[in-house]
Amino acid sequence: MIYLDNNSTTRVLPDILDAMLPYFSTAFFNTTTLAGALYDVARPLSEARERVAELIDCSAEEIILTSGATESNNWVLQSIARHSLRQTGKCHLVVSAIEHPSVLQVASYLAETEGRVEVDLAPVSCEGVIDLAALRDLIRPDTALVSVMLANNETGVIQPVAEAAALAKEINQDCLVHSDATQAVGKITLSLNDNLRDVDFLSLSGHKFHGPKGIGALFIRSGVDLAPYLYGGGQQGGARPGTENPALAAGIAKAAEIATMHLDDRRLESLRSSLEAALCALGVTVLGGGARRLPNTSLLLFEDLDSEMLIHRLAEADFATSSGSACTSGSDSPSHVVLAMGINYSSASGALRISLSHETTQNEVSEFIDVLKPLAQSLKKP
Known part of the structure; x- marks a missing residue:
């Protein structure tokens, strides 16, 4: 995985x-x-x-x-x-x-x-x-x-x-x-x-x-x-x-x-930037993208898509992702964080969190992008 x-x-x-x-x-x-x-x-x-x-x-x-x-x-x-x-x-x-x-x-x-x-x-x-x-x-x-x-x-x-x-x-x-x-x-x-x-x-x-x-x-x-x-x-x-x-x-x-050896990891920030650049071409919004962020974290908002379905399909393809906090997983309600940022209730259900570590490689990110693009397209709500 x-x-x-x-x-x-x-x-x-x-x-x-x-x-x-x-x-x-x-x-x-x-x-x-x-x-x-x-x-x-x-x-x-x-x-x-x-x-x-x-x-x-x-x-x-x-x-x-x-x-x-x-x-x-x-x-x-x-x-x-x-x-x-x-x-x-x-x-x-x-x-x-x-x-x-x-x-x-x-x-x-x-x-x-x-x-x-x-x-x-x-x-x-x-x-x-x-x-x-x-x-x-x-x-x-x-x-x-x-x-x-x-x-x-x-x-x-x-x-x-x-x-x-x-x-x-x-x-x-x-x-x-x-x-x-x-x-x-x-x-x-x-x-x-x-x-x-x-x-x-x-x-x-x-x-x-x-x-x-x-x-x-x-x-x-x-x-x-x-x-x-x-x-x-x-x-x-x-x-x-x-x-x-x-x-x-x-x-x-x-x-x-x-x-202490991995603080402020610029390589992670570079990996995250490449991921976001590839997905923004699909119309994905990076929530908090204009603010200073941790180098490893990206919260992506997919319009007209239920992220829980996407997460399950990604898991079937051997990718572990989430929609937000692990402590609220399984909840039917959208993330309180996304709602607090002014995203409407129906759109908030399309949030997907990607969080990297210093073990994550460029090949893994590239493979993820290749799998995610067609999956997200196929799961769009009519």
Whole structure:
């Protein structure tokens, strides 16, 4: 299969798998036991925090290992909301309209169940970029948290998070800022000590940059308090209790190390450009094409075509693609991201996402184009 769905997950690379294997077999001990101490099985945990910190330019002490970005996002939103409710009896959250469901659905859940939790959605432009003027109007003196993703998982559009964070602090110095950076980490250079210095929390998942599934991280800026989301143990200083997994930690550590060699991959951008140029000749629209994007991501809109049918036909031809977020696959509704960009409901069903990796070749892209062109033509609605 030619795999063009790398924003949903990536292949665990051989070197990464090799780094993990000893901790499933010979060094399988619990990190908190004497055997674990004798075999130093906790070492991958500290290495994971160090390598991830290097990748996003922060201190290793500011990294907490989690099961992935969904847990990290839930942790931030739920803990901040409940803290605000305890302190003031109310809570105001602002999130962008194109967030991943692990942010949007949590915000919606809090508004529906907690009482006195208000949620405002910040709109985006037709290119899928958050509207900073609209965001300014939404942030209030009592806003507890602003959450804006660093790069959208469907369009690949990179959001002005640094500007949004600075804006939030300007209006309300006590407002905390969170960014779901799941799609951006490992693909573009970012710095929590430089351009993202006003971001308080940042979420990521290892399986988006060739690490294993089931491990990610949450950056918590030094000096910022975040109540634990889980209780029942002293691991990671009590911030995130639960038996630690050295194998997964070794995997994300190695993945973070390798990812530093592929940041801002110009070859990927060139591959994507050749793909888009060939398909635009068919009348395909590149959503977010006028904005700064991740080098590997292309969201294509086919008029008069049901992309789900196209995806299935491509799968039969041994090509893996998607219509958007893997977490909403199987839904009958068009992508909320595409709708937020102003695309009408019927047209939005024609969105096809192509996401490359540094393993993708020019031959694979060329073969995909050759297969896609006649398929798209044959599936057009009459």
